[in-house]
Amino acid sequence: MKPLRPGRIVAFTLLLMGGIVMIMPLLFMLATSLKTSSEVYELHLLPREPTLDNYLEILTRSPFGRWFLVSFSVASLTTASVLFFDSLIGYTLAKFRFRGRTFVFIAIMSTLMIPTEMLVIPWYVMAKSLGWLDTLWGVMFPGMMSGFGVFLMRQFFLGVPDELLDAARMDGLNEFQIFWQVALPLVTPALSALAIFAFLGNWTAFLWPLIVTSSPSLYTVPVGLASLSGEFQTDWEMIMTGSSIATIPTLLVFILLQRNIISGIMLTGLKG
Amino acid sequence: MSGLTIARRQAVWAWIFLALPLAYFSLVRFWPALDAFSLSLSKWNLVGPRRYVGLANYERMAADPVFWQVLANTFEYLLLGLPVSLALSFLVAYHLDRVQTGHGLLRALYFLPHLTTATALAWVWRWFYQPAPVGLFNNWLSVFGIAQQPFLRSTFQALPAILVPAIWAALGFQIVIFLAGLKAIPRSYYEAAEIDGAGSPQILREITLPLLLPSFVFLLITTSIGLLRIFDLVYNMTAGGDGGPLNATKPLVLSIYQSAFARMDMGYASAQTVVLFVILLLLSLLQMRLLRARP
Numbered sequence: 001m002k003p004l005r006p007g008r009i010v011a012f013t014l015l016l017m018g019g020i021v022m023i024m025p026l027l028f029m030l031a032t033s034l035k036t037s038s039e040v041y042e043l044h045l046l047p048r049e050p051t052l053d054n055y056l057e058i059l060t061r062s063p064f065g066r067w068f069l070v071s072f073s074v075a076s077l078t079t080a081s082v083l084f085f086d087s088l089i090g091y092t093l094a095k096f097r098f099r100g101r102t103f104v105f106i107a108i109m110s111t112l113m114i115p116t117e118m119l120v121i122p123w124y125v126m127a128k129s130l131g132w133l134d135t136l137w138g139v140m141f142p143g144m145m146s147g148f149g150v151f152l153m154r155q156f157f158l159g160v161p162d163e164l165l166d167a168a169r170m171d172g173l174n175e176f177q178i179f180w181q182v183a184l185p186l187v188t189p190a191l192s193a194l195a196i197f198a199f200l201g202n203w204t205a206f207l208w209p210l211i212v213t214s215s216p217s218l219y220t221v222p223v224g225l226a227s228l229s230g231e232f233q234t235d236w237e238m239i240m241t242g243s244s245i246a247t248i249p250t251l252l253v254f255i256l257l258q259r260n261i262i263s264g265i266m267l268t269g270l271k272g
Numbered sequence: 273m274s275g276l277t278i279a280r281r282q283a284v285w286a287w288i289f290l291a292l293p294l295a296y297f298s299l300v301r302f303w304p305a306l307d308a309f310s311l312s313l314s315k316w317n318l319v320g321p322r323r324y325v326g327l328a329n330y331e332r333m334a335a336d337p338v339f340w341q342v343l344a345n346t347f348e349y350l351l352l353g354l355p356v357s358l359a360l361s362f363l364v365a366y367h368l369d370r371v372q373t374g375h376g377l378l379r380a381l382y383f384l385p386h387l388t389t390a391t392a393l394a395w396v397w398r399w400f401y402q403p404a405p406v407g408l409f410n411n412w413l414s415v416f417g418i419a420q421q422p423f424l425r426s427t428f429q430a431l432p433a434i435l436v437p438a439i440w441a442a443l444g445f446q447i448v449i450f451l452a453g454l455k456a457i458p459r460s461y462y463e464a465a466e467i468d469g470a471g472s473p474q475i476l477r478e479i480t481l482p483l484l485l486p487s488f489v490f491l492l493i494t495t496s497i498g499l500l501r502i503f504d505l506v507y508n509m510t511a512g513g514d515g516g517p518l519n520a521t522k523p524l525v526l527s528i529y530q531s532a533f534a535r536m537d538m539g540y541a542s543a544q545t546v547v548l549f550v551i552l553l554l555l556s557l558l559q560m561r562l563l564r565a566r567p
Contacts, residue, residue: 014367015368016378018382022384022440022444025385025437029392041411043415092285096282096289098286108293117545121308121311121541122307125538142300147297147301176289204389206503206507225389226391226507226513229395243392246388246392250387250388251384251388254380262448266448
């Protein structure tokens with residue numbers, strides 16, 4: 001143990017104060033959601049008589065439960081698809097030798113240069129002509145595969161030794177079985193990082209769900225919250241309650257998966 | 273397939289695995305991207321016929337003072353936000369890296385806002401900025417006897433007021449990236465420098481900063497891209513999501529959204545997306561250049 005120097009203590013205290021400032025807005029959001037409307041504009045943080053009335057009211061007055069279901073379905077289905085296809089593509093590009101491999105890799109990587117904002121208008125036109133507007137599939141189809149995931153998975157599959165795959169070939173496994181049973185279990189850290197990114201990315205997505213949905217029964221949580229808050233106008237305790245409901249699940253996920261999330265970001269930051 | 277050579281069999285399997293993905297990327301990425309270019313040369317309201325108009329949309333853009341204001345706003349978000357957020361996150365990460373007690377807790381505090389939905393954050397901050405007696409900030413100001421501020425209602429203050437939560441929410445991600453970069457620097461470098469009698473500022477200047485360059489470049493680009501594409505916060509923090517007051521906070525993406533989905537002006541909206549594409553492309557080229565130049 002090194003002796004504590006005064007500089008260290010000052011740094012620690014400042015960091016702690018900064019950290020408290022960082023979560024202050026979230027604390028105010030949660031505290032206000034537990035306040036009665038008469039107490040909302042008072043400066044003290046903690047509610048005198050905490051109540052869950054706002055939560056009950058918002059859950060009966062709006063289809064928040066339904067929005068959760070939509071967000072959850074969209075995020076988990078697209079995540080499953082991204083995990084499967086991006087790892088299959090990444091594996092193929094890392095471990096197979098065939099003419100056109102570099103071209104395919106560059107082509108898929110070049111899609112990372114195309115901003116979503118440029119695609120939403122053609123997607124909308126496409127969804128309109130195919131009857132996908134205002135459907136669950138309409139919300140999901142743009143996110144079924146991602147160039148970023150292909151890059152990440154390929155990087156990891158490059159590190160899987162060829163001898164292992166050849167041994168599996170000797171044992172008579174077909175190529176899909178080799179991918180599924182031999183290679184995939186070796187890259188689980190990358191898979192969990194990709195799963196977290198894909199899920200959170202879809203959970204918080206706003207622009208495309210806002211464009212493609214029009215009936216409230218198909219809103220995702222962010223879109224539903226935006227429309228609800230617009231309706232509530234000045235009922236700030238209700239808006240804070242809606243914001244809390246939208247935020248609490250991600251906070252829980254963070255508490256559960258903190259280590260994976262942070263190491264996932266570190267991983268991609270170093271590989272990128 | 274048993275009659276094929278190993279190389280042939282590999283190629284067949286590869287194309288089987290890639291068939292569906294290639295169809296997907298062609299139909300949902302490449303074709304729409306080309307369509308965006310083609311739409312930018314057309315006039316179309318989604319209902320009537322789609323008409324080719326050459327560069328008319330771009331000419332209209334160049335002559336539109338609102339477009340220039342939107343572009344100026346977009347770069348104001350970038351030029352104000354980038355230095356502040358990188359400086360803050362580096363400062364926190366640099367000190368956090370040296371703290372052992374409570375490291376995980378502190379990191380969690382800084383990281384939490386990054387995970388929350390921008391829509392929820394936007395409404396929380398919108399509430400903070402309201403006039404007294406509603407808004408938290410103005411209530412505090414009046415406690416300390418400081419003049420009330422208009423924040424989101426002022427053409428001058430509104431854009432920085434929206435930028436604050438944008439910086440706040442991105443900080444956690446940047447800190448984690450910097451921490452990863454700092455951890456990758458071998459401890460022996462620091463120890464050698466200390467033995468040679470180098471002080472903290474010198475170690476920071478000659479070891480930490482140069483070795484952290486890749487993290488800086490990565491964050492420079494990702495943060496810039498994030499700021500240039502700002503939308504969720506502005507949409508949720510301005511009245512009616514209109515980028516007001518008087519377009520003072522309207523960024524390029526909100527302008528695209530309004531042109532396309534409020535005015536059904538698909539051609540003009542697409543021309544603006546092409547501008548966004550070109551800006552982001554130049555940024556990516558800059559990144560490649562910076563990374564190639566690194567020692």
